[in-house]
Amino acid sequence: MSTPNPALDVRAFNRFYTRRIGVLAPKLDSDFTLPEARLMWELAHHAPVSASALSKSLQLDAGYMSRLLRGLKNRGLLAEQAHPSDGRQTLLKLSAAGKRAFVPLDREGTAKAEAMLAPLSEAQRRALLSSMARIQATLEPDATAAVELRPPQPGDLGWIVERHGAFYAAEYGLNAHFEALVARICADFVDQFQPGREACWIAARGVERLGCVMLVQARDEATGKVKPGVAKLRLLLLEPHARGLGLGKRLVRQCSDFAREAGYQRIVLWTQSALTSARAIYAAEGYRLVASEAVNSFGQDVISESWELTL
The missing domain is CATH 1.10.10.10 (Winged helix-like DNA-binding domain superfamily/Winged helix DNA-binding domain)
Known part of the structure; x- marks a missing residue:
């Protein structure tokens, strides 16, 4: 072709x-x-x-x-x-x-x-079904199945690591250390998981994964101890072709609702100034920028930002 x-x-x-x-x-x-x-x-x-x-x-x-x-x-x-x-x-x-x-x-x-x-292998089947769903969503968006926010299934955490690594390398030039960080975050999520206090959501349309987000207990970076009453939003990602569907807002709102139900007082997150779409979603949800700093991170000179939402 x-x-x-x-x-x-x-x-x-x-x-x-x-x-x-x-x-x-x-x-x-x-x-x-x-x-x-x-x-x-x-x-x-x-x-x-x-x-x-x-x-x-x-x-x-x-x-x-x-x-x-x-x-x-x-x-x-x-x-x-x-x-x-x-x-x-x-x-x-x-x-x-x-x-x-x-x-x-x-x-x-x-x-x-x-x-x-x-x-076909399992990977080939998933790729084929995902491509079919994408074609239908593109040509007949009103006829496609509704996008659900579901808990992670086997293979989803690996997908989170792979898509973060590929996307941020292509879009922002981040090196392999960023993908390694995402892998550690996913591993920690499994090893330290506390039901009712932490969650991960996959935005999916049928078998096609469109995005993800995590909400975990915030921890002190030096000691690893839990910060009482503080949750941390992590790994928000949308596939480029899924933009414009309101999924970013849904994923972030899901974190807010879960955190309130779990009794957290606030949610914190880390991002970069270049991620303008994500920053707009955070601001619309009520997050405020509390700190920023110029750093060299994952091979790029960036403005690192800390945001916070009071619940």
Whole structure:
């Protein structure tokens, strides 16, 4: 791929993927065409529904939709019911026979998807699913699954280390010592974890990780002793393509709400003056800058800043 005209790249990908998933095949390994199978999936999951709503959802011509529905009805797979508030409309759903016919059809589709994933490693599967989610989020942002803030799962802490290292090296030129610091923070989070007092959240849309943040007990850097009543916000990160969704504010607010519930009196954090987007989020949440200092940190001359939120 990669031509001077991006539209040609899109068309090339479309040709590859339609061939890969068998769109051009006249029939599935069953008695149903692909459009019929897709229509039955909608009726199995979103019924009862009107024919016009189906046409709009699937972006199919009303005449073509009518022929598809007529075919299913003639085979005894479609049932109708009156609209509860509009006597002019009829709602559609699968009949008992239609539901029985859909079961092996749905099972076949799942088996084909599993067969496509089977040769891939776990890392390749995650990368593929993440790319699929990203394509959908870019082209149809309103149709994607809601972004959740969830606790870390196996592999998430490694992702935090990797993404911080790669992102801050590319964007701000920080060296490998920064990635090592993030690894130590993650290790300390596991080793010193206090349920109800500390937490980590991953912003995820399906299998795709979009961001993260931690809230831990603040400790004296010299002695390692806990500072009573003080929490520390750490490792706020958003993937570049996830900006503009309000996730940074959600992650920071999640820390504030958790800290209040846990009984902390204040939250502290460390950042750099160059991180203007993060600083704006902190300021909007009510944090105030309490100290700044010019230092050489992780291979760069930066302005180190300390911020604080009184709860």
